[in-house]
Amino acid sequence: MSETPLAFMIATFVVLAVFFAVDLFVIGRKPHVPTTKESLQHIAFFIVMALIFGALLWLIVGAKPAVEFYSGWLTEYSLSIDNLFVFVIIMANFAVPRELQKYVLSVGITVALVLRGVFILIGAAIISRFTWVFFLFGAFLIVTAIKLAMGGDDDEEYHENAVIRALRKVVSITDEYDGEKLRTEKNGVRLWTPMLIVFLTIGTTDVMFAFDSIPAIFGLTKDPFIVFTANVFALLGLQQLYFLLGALLDKLVYLPVGLSVVLGFIGIKLVMEALSGNSLPFINGGHPVEQVPEVPTWLSLAVIVVAIGGSALASVLKMRQEPSAQQQGQQ
Numbered sequence: 001m002s003e004t005p006l007a008f009m010i011a012t013f014v015v016l017a018v019f020f021a022v023d024l025f026v027i028g029r030k031p032h033v034p035t036t037k038e039s040l041q042h043i044a045f046f047i048v049m050a051l052i053f054g055a056l057l058w059l060i061v062g063a064k065p066a067v068e069f070y071s072g073w074l075t076e077y078s079l080s081i082d083n084l085f086v087f088v089i090i091m092a093n094f095a096v097p098r099e100l101q102k103y104v105l106s107v108g109i110t111v112a113l114v115l116r117g118v119f120i121l122i123g124a125a126i127i128s129r130f131t132w133v134f135f136l137f138g139a140f141l142i143v144t145a146i147k148l149a150m151g152g153d154d155d156e157e158y159h160e161n162a163v164i165r166a167l168r169k170v171v172s173i174t175d176e177y178d179g180e181k182l183r184t185e186k187n188g189v190r191l192w193t194p195m196l197i198v199f200l201t202i203g204t205t206d207v208m209f210a211f212d213s214i215p216a217i218f219g220l221t222k223d224p225f226i227v228f229t230a231n232v233f234a235l236l237g238l239q240q241l242y243f244l245l246g247a248l249l250d251k252l253v254y255l256p257v258g259l260s261v262v263l264g265f266i267g268i269k270l271v272m273e274a275l276s277g278n279s280l281p282f283i284n285g286g287h288p289v290e291q292v293p294e295v296p297t298w299l300s301l302a303v304i305v306v307a308i309g310g311s312a313l314a315s316v317l318k319m320r321q322e323p324s325a326q327q328q329g330q331q
Helices: 006-026 036-060 063-093 098-129 133-149 162-170 194-218 224-235 238-251 255-277 297-330
Strands: 183-186 189-192
Touching (some): 006 036, 006 224, 036 063, 036 224, 063 098, 063 194, 063 224, 063 238, 063 255, 098 133, 098 194, 098 224, 133 194, 133 255, 162 194, 194 224, 194 255, 238 297, 255 297
Antiparallel strands (some): 183 189
16 A cells, blocks of 8 residues: 555646646647657656656655656666667558658557556555565566566567567558658558557557566566556656657667666666565475565665666767767768
């Protein structure tokens, strides 16, 4: 259960609902490519709002929940940036017109929020009854971290999953978009537009994203309120971030390394928590391990900041070195 006062929780949900509605259904419904200035202003606003929310948590509830929120928000935000790589590939694969990409992203982000909300409820219910699930969460995150570190997710091509392939066999789909419409008429025949496939693709990939993000944040906090708010703040402004980063996404070469450090750290932290509260027949004679060191919340935040910040800085330095190397080669 959350220690946050009910009135503060209700006020937060109302404000976040307004933010989300304006971000996706007012600004997001305007079919245009946002300028760099517009994107920066939009992203900066939501980052400042997240920082203010964490400060309010600190004042109203205490330092620990606030640090947990900042840790969870930074982790989810970093995972969201990594997920943008996949969105870029999907948009390119289905040749989504640039003026429609904002609309597609708004729908995809809405689906992501709903799915993460469902996963949070399920995860909170499971954790409250079966603490041994931390072993599964921890193992999953460690395996994911190893795959990221080894470049297992560096696939520059999008491969349609079984659902999309099966749909193509039974549904008539035209190759041309008709604005935001899912159905269009061509030579007197009603057909589905590629927008249907795009939405389904974004939706199914959102499910996979949730499998990564929810165990990660439950490794930092068990408070469903903090888990949910961190996820919402991580999704707000994501479509502007997509356009702002654009071609720079493939330049963030060290981001997967930073994420692998974060996910691996959280995975180990979850396994340590599971060891202290559960008994396994092949560990400590079937008794819970005593005196397992508890990882302090501030250390989690420090690891996340250093890993993500360091990988971003290293990526930027590499970007700056590449033009210099090219210039020297031309000379």
